Amino acid sequence: MPERARREADFQPELRKNLVTREWVIIAKGRGRRPADFVREGESEVMRVHDDKCPFCPGNEAKTPPEVFAIRDGGRPNSSGWTVRVVPNKFAALRASGSDQVRRVGLHSARDGFGAHEVIIESPDHNKDLWEMELTQIEAVVECYWQRYLAYEARETLQHVLLFRNQGRQAGTSLVHPHSQLIAGPVMPHQLQVELQGGAAYWEYLGRCVYCALIDDEKRSGERVVMETEHFLAVTAFAGKYPFETWILPKRHAIRFPAMNEAEAEDLARVLKDVLGRLAGCLGRPSYNFAIHSAPTAEHNVRAYHWHIEIFPRITTLGGFELGSDIYINVVAPEDAARYLRESDPPS
């Protein structure tokens, strides 16, 4: 192919369908750039390991609501000496009080914002992203995720538990001290509903889990593989909404995150460290979110679901097309993103 034709072909946008949700995205490489083009200069401030004013730093335990869980070597609750510490969110999106009844407001339905909103303070150190921590520290964080899922899964009034992480200002962080959040609510999230329906439909037509099928297919092609361990596969999403959108998929079919065994949990800590480190190296410590997608807590036909983690770097801005159509324009081909990530090391 002559150079010009190859360039043109490179620029031909492509519509791709998410295998699970059946949502279309546009891959428009013509607007796409190399990873260095996404690096925002001068955004990463140098931070100290301890900040006296930070409510999440050791010694400031009284500045948060009382802890609901902690992994600690010693010390009493709400004193220093902890490895990971969980507290209710002071500005909770959902609260423990409130009724479980739906009420009518004119034509509309509403109900109390009943549920839980917790902050998982991931480390005593103020200034580290998750991947920069020691492996044992990340293992403690994963252990903590597991414990908190279990604590909320059992409650009959709650329909789902979502564990997520906001890193950086573009990703909605207001406090820099490393932390994740958990929100457990009484309604089924639309995103999960669409995934469950997609998984059920795939099972009905093709007799197997769509995520298991995806794992086989991605391993076969290798094009979108970022890294692989004994228990996990990390791939860029074929129809990713965000540039460098990366999914971490457990190889063993399991519908719920807390179905993980100990070996898998330890492996997950390694995978998070590796994949988030690659993203940080490749894109210059970008803002990002991740969320753990796990089956709902209540009884549902969820044989066809498969828990996983979705990571969204926040290096572009959504516009009116995305907000108005729910079709996302992704300016980096996932195959290119995977290649960049495979070749990437964490920042030194």
Place this chain on the structure above:
Amino acid sequence: MPERARREADFQPELRKNLVTREWVIIAKGRGRRPADFVREGESEVMRVHDDKCPFCPGNEAKTPPEVFAIRDGGRPNSSGWTVRVVPNKFAALRASGSDQVRRVGLHSARDGFGAHEVIIESPDHNKDLWEMELTQIEAVVECYWQRYLAYEARETLQHVLLFRNQGRQAGTSLVHPHSQLIAGPVMPHQLQVELQGGAAYWEYLGRCVYCALIDDEKRSGERVVMETEHFLAVTAFAGKYPFETWILPKRHAIRFPAMNEAEAEDLARVLKDVLGRLAGCLGRPSYNFAIHSAPTAEHNVRAYHWHIEIFPRITTLGGFELGSDIYINVVAPEDAARYLRESDPPS
């Protein structure tokens, strides 16, 4: 109620269901603030009425692809003298070339990014937001929207036309010269599909258009009404995803935007000027998007649809919870937002 109890009640978050899409949002006023808290200082640069380097300014017509439509008093195509000018987007998300076939990529489906992506240059003036223009200029913009919808609706290979506007950096604008965009594509957007399904289900159960029912209900309560004219009602959305999310609803039931008659089109120009001016005054010229939601171009059972415009101010940042669950946390109660907007004037 004692002051403290009232404050606590104010802070109780509420889950609300979108009447059309059945998606839940969280209204968490506890995190909410007054409009002044959302104003970003020092963001609005003073701009000249003409910028020699801007490809959308008169005299620079050669810097864009050749125009496909214009409203002009005189002059040849691609010269100055125009009122509104439409050109293909140089960095198009979808292109006129390409096949209409779906192809398999492993387990996945993909197809050429076939369609159209146009820029509607709204004014020769470089430095005005839409609401700042003369009413006759906004009428020309609406006329242009109407013409371009009609041009693409007729094409059999296309499934939808979306007209949208990005204002300000937080809303994804790269060029400041006032413009809207149109993307026409060969697939049904997920957002529209969900709205069509919601509309159809409501009609099936309750025998009427859900948007017509909404208009009656909002007029009856008045709580969320921003303004009303002969042909339109502007309300904050009961289950809005974004703070100050505002919908402009045509009172006459019509499934397609181009079904508008001349009197309605002139009225719409007035409504856009008024509503966008109120948002600018209330929130200090915020970034915002709007999109026109209109029935798909191809044959569908769309009796139950009702075109409308949704406006999203971009004054908060989405986090991992929104991205992972599709449940949005809105920090301003829509009733408060409507009251602020009713009391608001455009910036002087």
